[in-house]
Amino acid sequence: MGNAYGFIEIEGVAAAADTLDIMCKTSDITFVTWERKLGGRLVTVIVQGNISAVKEAVEAAKTGAIKTPVASGTIASPHEEIIKLIEKSASRLK
Numbered sequence: 163m164g165n166a167y168g169f170i171e172i173e174g175v176a177a178a179a180d181t182l183d184i185m186c187k188t189s190d191i192t193f194v195t196w197e198r199k200l201g202g203r204l205v206t207v208i209v210q211g212n213i214s215a216v217k218e219a220v221e222a223a224k225t226g227a228i229k230t231p232v233a234s235g236t237i238a239s240p241h242e243e244i245i246k247l248i249e250k251s252a253s254r255l256k
Contacts, residue, residue, distance in 0.1 A: 166238045167194070167248060168216035170223050170231050171206040177229040178205035184226045185209055185219035195252035204232065208248060213238040 168191065170181050178196060185191060191211035198205050209219060216236050224234055237244060 165240070166211060166213040166216040166236060167240055167244070168209045168211075168220040169206055169233070169235045169237075170220060170227075171204060171233040172227060172231045173203060173205075173229055175205055177227060178207050181223045181227045181231070182207050182209075184223045188222040189215035189218040191215050191219045194248060195254075197251060208251070 168185070170178075170185070172178050172181055175198070182193060182196075185207070186193065186209075189211065191209040194208045194210045196205055196207050207223075209216060211219070213236065220234050220236055224231055240248075
């Protein structure tokens, strides 16, 4: 799919779902996993794709989400330890 990850951390599950919808509709990215912290009050959405698509998706989510994200970021060509960490997180969804 691509070798970049995008992250958006936002308050609330509904806002996270809205954010993911914006990201997927904006560019050719794939949902990887999500992490809920503090009982779902903070949710981190992780997507994957080529770096330009991931950057475009993250920027669209930052400007169009129903809440202002707490944090966001992209990682191009992530280190193998980052990939392992994300795969471990994603495996908990299955």
